[in-house]
Amino acid sequence: MSTFEERKAGFLAIELDGAGYQNLATAVLAAESAGFHAATFKDTPEAGRTNALQRAAFAGPVTRTIAVVPEVDTVYTEPFHVSTQLASLDYVSGGRAGWIATAAVSPEAAAAVGRSFVEGDALAQEAAASIEVSRRLWDSWEDDAVIRDVATGRYIDVDKLHYADFETPADFAGTAYSVKGPSIIPRPLQGQLPVLAAVSLVGEGLVPVDAVDAVLVSAPTPELLAAEVRDARARLGSSVAIIAELDVLLDSRGQAAASRVVTSHDSGIARFVGTAAVLTELLAPLLQEADGVRLHPAVLDVELEELSRLVLPELRRRGLLRAPIQDGTFRDVLGLAPAENRYSTTAAAPVAAGK
Amino acid sequence: MTRDIFQPSGQIQFGIFFQGVNSGTIWKAPQAGSQTDFESFRHIAQTAERGKFAAFFLGEGLRLREHLGRPHALDVVGRPDAQTMLAALAAVTKNIGLVATQNTTYNDPADLAHRLQSLDLISGGRAAWNIVTTDNAWTGANFRRGGYLDHADRYKHAEAFVETAKRIWDSWETPTGPARPVLHEGQHYTVDVTPRLPRSAQYRPVLFQAGDSPDGRDFAARQADVIFSAHPKFDDAVEFRRDIVARSIAAGRGANAVQIMPASEFILGATDQEAQEKKAWVRSLQIGPQQAIAYLEQFWGRELSSYDPDGSLPEIDPVVEETSETRGSGFHGAKARQLADQWRAEAKDKGLSIRQFVTSKTARIDATFTGSYTTVADHLAEYARVGAVDGFNISPWLIPTGLDEIVNHLVPELQERGVYPTEYRGTTLRENLGLETPVRSEEPAHA
Ligand SMILES: Cc1cc2nc3c(=O)[nH]c(=O)nc-3n(C[C@H](O)[C@H](O)[C@H](O)COP(=O)(O)O)c2cc1C
Numbered sequence: 001m002s003t004f005e006e007r008k009a010g011f012l013a014i015e016l017d018g019a020g021y022q023n024l025a026t027a028v029l030a031a032e033s034a035g036f037h038a039a040t041f042k043d044t045p046e047a048g049r050t051n052a053l054q055r056a057a058f059a060g061p062v063t064r065t066i067a068v069v070p071e072v073d074t075v076y077t078e079p080f081h082v083s084t085q086l087a088s089l090d091y092v093s094g095g096r097a098g099w100i101a102t103a104a105v106s107p108e109a110a111a112a113v114g115r116s117f118v119e120g121d122a123l124a125q126e127a128a129a130s131i132e133v134s135r136r137l138w139d140s141w142e143d144d145a146v147i148r149d150v151a152t153g154r155y156i157d158v159d160k161l162h163y164a165d166f167e168t169p170a171d172f173a174g175t176a177y178s179v180k181g182p183s184i185i186p187r188p189l190q191g192q193l194p195v196l197a198a199v200s201l202v203g204e205g206l207v208p209v210d211a212v213d214a215v216l217v218s219a220p221t222p223e224l225l226a227a228e229v230r231d232a233r234a235r236l237g238s239s240v241a242i243i244a245e246l247d248v249l250l251d252s253r254g255q256a257a258a259s260r261v262v263t264s265h266d267s268g269i270a271r272f273v274g275t276a277a278v279l280t281e282l283l284a285p286l287l288q289e290a291d292g293v294r295l296h297p298a299v300l301d302v303e304l305e306e307l308s309r310l311v312l313p314e315l316r317r318r319g320l321l322r323a324p325i326q327d328g329t330f331r332d333v334l335g336l337a338p339a340e341n342r343y344s345t346t347a348a349a350p351v352a353a354g355k
Numbered sequence: 356m357t358r359d360i361f362q363p364s365g366q367i368q369f370g371i372f373f374q375g376v377n378s379g380t381i382w383k384a385p386q387a388g389s390q391t392d393f394e395s396f397r398h399i400a401q402t403a404e405r406g407k408f409a410a411f412f413l414g415e416g417l418r419l420r421e422h423l424g425r426p427h428a429l430d431v432v433g434r435p436d437a438q439t440m441l442a443a444l445a446a447v448t449k450n451i452g453l454v455a456t457q458n459t460t461y462n463d464p465a466d467l468a469h470r471l472q473s474l475d476l477i478s479g480g481r482a483a484w485n486i487v488t489t490d491n492a493w494t495g496a497n498f499r500r501g502g503y504l505d506h507a508d509r510y511k512h513a514e515a516f517v518e519t520a521k522r523i524w525d526s527w528e529t530p531t532g533p534a535r536p537v538l539h540e541g542q543h544y545t546v547d548v549t550p551r552l553p554r555s556a557q558y559r560p561v562l563f564q565a566g567d568s569p570d571g572r573d574f575a576a577r578q579a580d581v582i583f584s585a586h587p588k589f590d591d592a593v594e595f596r597r598d599i600v601a602r603s604i605a606a607g608r609g610a611n612a613v614q615i616m617p618a619s620e621f622i623l624g625a626t627d628q629e630a631q632e633k634k635a636w637v638r639s640l641q642i643g644p645q646q647a648i649a650y651l652e653q654f655w656g657r658e659l660s661s662y663d664p665d666g667s668l669p670e671i672d673p674v675v676e677e678t679s680e681t682r683g684s685g686f687h688g689a690k691a692r693q694l695a696d697q698w699r700a701e702a703k704d705k706g707l708s709i710r711q712f713v714t715s716k717t718a719r720i721d722a723t724f725t726g727s728y729t730t731v732a733d734h735l736a737e738y739a740r741v742g743a744v745d746g747f748n749i750s751p752w753l754i755p756t757g758l759d760e761i762v763n764h765l766v767p768e769l770q771e772r773g774v775y776p777t778e779y780r781g782t783t784l785r786e787n788l789g790l791e792t793p794v795r796s797e798e799p800a801h802a
Pocket of ligand 1: 414416486488566567568570571572585
């Protein structure tokens with residue numbers, strides 16, 4: 001990650017939940033054409049919403065450049081399955097996968113899988129454990145473990161496979177568990193998928209900063225976002241990318257954005273309501289303070305059209321957007337170095353964190 | 356037509372089983388491609404769709420197979436999560452069914468039901484679940500639950516699981532909801548969920564079952580639409596059909612309610628002789644010298660590397676009483692000493708070396724159709740005529756081009772004989788298999 005001073009251009013992500021599953025291919029292609037760097041997929045319980053990771057997987061093969069980043073819960077899911085599914089997403093997207101690790105605060109989610117309800121600090125513990133399991137499993141095959149050596153008849157070099165042997169820490173609030181490994185799929189194409197989490201989950205006593213690659217930061221109003229970003233940077237240091245969250249509702253085809261506000265707004269994310277030009281002026285400094293901004297369109301089709309016609313071209317013209325990287329990885333978008341394998345038998349020194 | 360008399364359809368269909376483990380897929384040939392790259396999966400799925408295959412299957416193994424305490428090194432290994440891969444393939448195919456093998460012990464019913472229904476909706480009604488019941492503690496070491504299920508309980512557990520899943524899928528009264536909550540309180544888990552999704556174009560995912568014990572067959576007769584069977588040889592297939600028809604009728608379903616698609620392998624050529632030569636070549640690549648020894652080591656429980664693969668079976672006895680599950684269900688629980696005696700006698704009788712013997716045990720001997728395109732097509736037409744099976748689930752021995760000759764040469768021969776579809780019947784897997792729309796599952800009285 002480059003330092004704050006060096007950064008000139010940021011990246012833009014768009015939340016594609018509004019596309020549902022029927023218009024997914026069209027929507028993700030439109031987002032890619034518009035120049036968005038990443039598409040994200042929500043997974044909180046809501047009638048009609050299909051599994052986020054599968055929507056991301058569907059989007060993988062129809063696109064070329066845009067990263068596909070689903071939310072996947074860490075509390076009521078099986079860490080072993082989550083790790084395999086995300087590694088698989090990396091394969092089907094050609095190394096463009098990421099993970100927004102969420103921690104569901106939901107008695108309903110607990111009841112659905114017959115587990116006891118988790119809240120408070122225990123949420124971050126569950127998240128930290130799940131992320132650690134995934135990271136260990138992703139490293140459990142070294143990059144060159146598949147050797148296909150005809151002379152010895154060996155498809156893999158067993159010395160390059162490792163048991164994850166994960167155990168929840170002694171002070172774990174939830175039910176303790178262990179995971180053996182190795183993974184059932186070779187190391188993901190990116191080595192380690194970038195892991196994103198809400199800033200509220202990350203920090204001392206929560207999910208360790210070095211367990212995540214980026215945090216999602218929100219504020220009560222658009223105007224306060226830059227200050228929140230600076231706060232997060234001060235608290236977490238410069239090793240983590242900061243992504244500012246913004247709801248957008250734009251004037252469109254002669255209709256004022258304000259007149260389109262129909263539902264009450266309770267996403268917990270600052271909402272911008274206004275013209276594309278004013279949004280551009282808001283985003284310009286934000287893309288320099290933060291590493292990236294994630295936009296949550298109020299109505300996907302409407303907002304996406306305005307964004308791609310008016311906002312992204314202008315930001316690009318001003319040199320504020322990173323150029324999309326053809327055939328690049330999500331790590332490339334975030335400016336992350338190639339992920340060293342903690343178990344690597346050839347690496348000079350063992351790497352402590354999974355990044 | 357009575358529900359109690361089986362009526363052959365006169366047709367067969369194909370499915371493709373993309374193997375990610377075992378020695379059936381050869382990797383040593385120069386033509387062998389990647390087992391993990393998306394392009395391999397795309398090529399196979401699109402070739403199958405060109406050949407009007409009904410379904411694309413992915414297997415599942417939730418722990419790497421081991422050999423003498425370490426991951427097994429000799430066969431292809433390492434495969435993507437089935438549903439994630441199938442969701443991606445849904446984007447690049449239009450008609451082919453997408454079948455995910457998923458086990459009932461290390462999944463949560465509400466989560467798995469939601470994911471399968473998501474796949475069904477995303478694919479426009481093409482999803483299926485191949486229900487398996489892996490239950491060992493060795494696999495359980497990868498999961499929060501650990502190994503908590505007795506082998507004897509695996510189908511009881513599976514049945515409660517599948518019933519719960521069906522109620523989840525059936526919970527939307529109308530296309531827009533709302534859902535009725537689904538409750539299940541069982542010995543091993545409780546579920547209390549308000550389902551989120553409407554029905555798909557095929558109402559709910561098609562159910563496949565792959566398990567062969569009497570309990571497994573009864574379970575299939577009660578719950579499944581299709582059995583992924585292990586009985587492809589003609590007489591055996593006819594007998595298996597008879598058994599399943601009897602079990603289906605006993606379960607209160609019609610004689611034609613459950614379809615059968617055995618696992619199979621095809622080795623084809625322009626002539627019978629060419630196919631036979633190809634078979635020898637395929638077999639030599641499936642079971643090399645190291646694999647032959649390793650296979651015996653699994654049953655002997657000790658290193659046998661000093662034995663000559665082209666010599667006779669080891670005279671020393673196994674050090675284990677029972678084989679463990681570490682190489683998958685096929686190896687699980689065999690009586691090692693008894694087996695070793697039996698095998699030594701058999702190999703001596705037939706004059707087989709270690710390598711020849713292991714090849715005869717492993718290489719889907721019963722499941723292989725070898726011959727020219729016309730010979731094999733004639734043979735398959737006979738299966739269709741008597742209704743021995745509804746189709747074959749083909750494991751290609753080569754990735755990614757292993758279906759090419761089947762689709763280019765065998766399928767047209769079958770179409771000429773009028774026993775294989777020339778077009779997809781519809782857009783959903785259920786339509787393409789000719790299955791009836793399921794009846795809505797009943798709410799249990801206590802719920
Ligand atoms: C053709 C066939 C394919 C199978 N594929 C898988 C698989 O991919 N993953 C798995 O865990 N079990 C697989 N199984 C194992 C069965 O699901 C089942 O767990 C096992 O056969 C034990 O059940 P049974 O005692 O009823 O036979 C397969 C079985 C058959 C016959």
